[in-house]
Amino acid sequence: MNSEHSFIRYQITGALLTAVGLFAFIWMIRILSNPQAPELLQQGENYRIYEQTIYPVRGNIYDRWGNLLAGNLETYEVGADLRYVEDPETIATVLSTHLGLKYGDILETLKAYSTNIDEETPRYVRLANFVPAEQIALLEKEQERLEEESKKRRLRKGEIAPTLSGLQWSRTMARYYPEGSLASNVLGFYAYMQEEDARGYYGLEEKYNDLLTGTPMKVRWSLDPSLVPEVPNLPPGASLITTIDRNIQKMVEEKLDDAVKNTGSLSGTVIIMDPESGEILAMAVSPRFNPNEYWNIQNVFGEKMNVNRAIDTVYEPGSTFKPITMASAIDAGVVEPSTPFLDTGVYYIKGHAIRNWDRGAWGPQDMTGCLRYSLNVCMAWIADQMGTTRFYEYVNRFGFGHLTGIDLAGEVTQPYFTPGDTYWSDINLGTNSFGQAIAVTPLQMITALNALANHGKIVAPHVVKAIIQNNEKYEVSTQVISRPIKAETADTVSQMLAESVESESYKNAQVPGYRIAGKTGTAEVYDPIHGGYKDGVTNASFVGWGPVDDPRFIVYVWLEEPRSSPWGSMVAAPLFRDIVQGLVVLMDLPPDEVRWQIANH
Amino acid sequence: MVQKTLQQAYQQAPWRKATRKGMLFLILALLFGLVIWISLTISVESAEAAIQINRLENEKEILQYRIATLNTEIAAGSSVQVMEERAKKLGFRPATRDEIVYMTVPAYPGRQTTLAVPPPPSSQEEPILIKTSYQQSLSDLLFQGLSQIEKIPRGAVP
Secondary structure (H helix, E strand, C coil): CHHHHHHHHHHHHHHHHHHHHHHHHHHHHHHHHCCCHHHHHHHHHHHHEEEEEECCCCCCEECCCCCEEEEEEEEEEEEEECCCCCCHHHHHHHHHHHCCCCHHHHHHHHHHHHCCCCCCCCCEEEEEEEEEHHHHHHHHHHHHHHHHHHHHCCCCCCCCCCCCCCEEEEEEEEEECCCCCCCHHHHCEECHHHHHHCCEECHHHHHCHHHHHCCCEEEEEECCCCCCCCCCCCCCCCEEEECCCHHHHHHHHHHHHHHHHHHCCCEEEEEEECCCCCEEEEEEEECCCCHHHHHHHHHHHCCCCCCCHHHHCCECCHHHHHHHHHHHHHHCCCCCCCCCEEECCEEEECCEEEECCCCCCCEEECHHHHHHCCCHHHHHHHHHHHCHHHHHHHHHHCCCCCCCCCCCECCCCCCCCCCCCCCCCHHHHHHHHCCCCCCECHHHHHHHHHHHHCCCCEECCECEEEEEECCEEEECCCCEEECCCCHHHHHHHHHHHHHHHHCHHHHHHCECCECCEEEEEEEEEECCCCCCEEEEEEEEEEEEEECCCCCCEEEEEEEECCCCCCCHHHHHHHHHHHHHHHHHHHCCCCCHHHHHHHHHC | CHHHHHHHHHHCCHHHHHHHHHHHHHHHHHHHHHHHHHHHHHHHHHHHHHHHHHHHHHHHHHHHHHHHHHHHHHHHHCCHHHHHHHHHHCCCCCCCHHHCCCCCCCCCCCCCCCCCCCCCCCCCCCCCCCCHHHHCCHHHHHHHHHHHHHHCCCCCCC
16 A cells, blocks of 8 residues: 555656656747847857957068068056055056156046046056066066065054055067168058057058958857867968068168268169069168157158158159160160261250250260260150150050059059140150150169060069968069060160260269169159249169179169259269169179179189 | 565564665765766866966967067067177178179078078867867757757758
8 A cells, every 4th residue: 555655656756857847848948939039148148258359469571581670579558457456656656667657647547546436437447558578577576576575564553565456467569670760661660559450551561461460360258167268279460571681771771871961862762673573672762760669750751751752752753764765766666776866956846845954965976875975855856756656655565654563552653644635745755755744653663674674574573572371481473564675675775774884974883893784864853833843953863783694683763852963973873883882792793704704614 | 484474574674664765865865976076076177177278378378479579689689780780899891892702602502591480370270179068068068959959940851
């Protein structure tokens, strides 16, 4: 009887438990099938999990030999957790002593919040940011000292020992350029102080901002310590290896700074390129800014902010354009080097007179003579012989009016006028032939003229040699953009320009031991305010490449409005010579004779 | 017969019954305690491991920052300007072109890039070391099936 009762009891208990289980199960299904369930589940998740965006370490920038040009430096944010601040006076004293902050400001901040703590009061206030590690080390020492002292000291009732309790510091990264202002026009800067909105400005930092930044990742952290967090291994941003040689860049910048100072120029620009690959070995401007103090950039450049005049400023190049006209005419079969020309000192294009730079008549010349003595009259005649259609077709083929596509932010171009445009008149054909009334950037000039050094091929100028991403190196290959002229034409003009440089008129550009091809440029400067050209003000340029039989470098020099002399041959040519003299040493380039001996050995 | 009766009486003795029930309760309590103990041990160990992982991750981050900083500091210490000044102090000066002697060195590859490539970062394809099941709580495990059912559209074959 008892066992029967027990059995029934067990059955009832079992049934009840099953019913409760079943009920719970059904109730759970009901909850989960409720339309509000996903929202509520999400709310639950929010209490359990918090999301954080992790930013990768910004990629580095190196020169062509692996020397660091832009890297990262550990800095700290200093703040206070107001819940634990006991002694605001001591914090203010220590921070004003070691970080140079204002005592009153800190004290005011700490007291303002500490005396009025409610729900809306922030628990944390930032007191300083991007504090160098050395200063943090001082704070740490100070903290230790105060702790030691408070242990030794006997406190009276209600007395608080001097303490930094509540003071905190956390790690942040700042961008640092170990070479200072070296190549700052190429590098640009990273405005790290903008924190969440930090990004690169100008040069490589802007152009490759996304690559250098890498891909930020959102990570969900659980507040439950028993749940093992899966921490992603965030790859750093891509690093760039540039084509810049820091030693060449330094040498060029030094010489350019001296030249700008000595000639009283407004600014100076020098570009050195490898003619075959289009790699920029150096791109120097004067003045420059220090990217480590990028906030002062406007003090250097003023409102215009032409940070890199090699690419962001157009000017009328003057006679350095003449090799383009000559090459076009030879390539089109209009003239050849021996073609005679009688310079009477004036040439009329549809009634407009074109005169030489010295207003003189240079008598019988051949085409080499026209280049050697930089005769405007001869160039205008050549352009007239070519005709507008062919002349402008060649100008277009050489890439004028188009961006070169260099991998730097901020490149500009200015279209030139052609027949049919409102502002084009017949005289433009004449003036364009010797580089006036056409505005170009120094980079456009060196890219176009490089076709003469590179057997008729225009190669894309570039500053990035390789990209390192996810520990893999991606090389940037040479890109031939176009072939505006035949190789024979290029070699012919190159020889003509080499003969010019060997003459007495070019003695300031000659580099003993090396055969160089080159051309001076002296251009009048357009006055945008009053119209017409400024009186007695010029832009002086020089372009040259060498060794002529196997060009390894092409150098473009531009001095803006020099005061010591208006002539390119007097101010730009000597700078070119000085640069090439340093360049051949840094490039391990032996004099021609030694090179030929080695080659024949 | 007597032996059988005695055996029955012995088995039905109240103290005998009470002992049996007590033993059963004790075994159940022990089993329950064992389950609790195992569960707590696992929870504590996984929490400890998680904290340890966090600490190591922080340490790794600090070291990465430190490496980046040291590399930058090395670069600053060996910048062109610093090196030039140091060389001048040591009595060096730039060579002039006349002082340079060029010679052919057979098989010399020329100057090479000496770039300290950054430490290998992990790629997205890196295998995940922590299995998802280790990150689930008991309730996650139990009700995971139910949530999945909700997600299956009507008429669909799971």
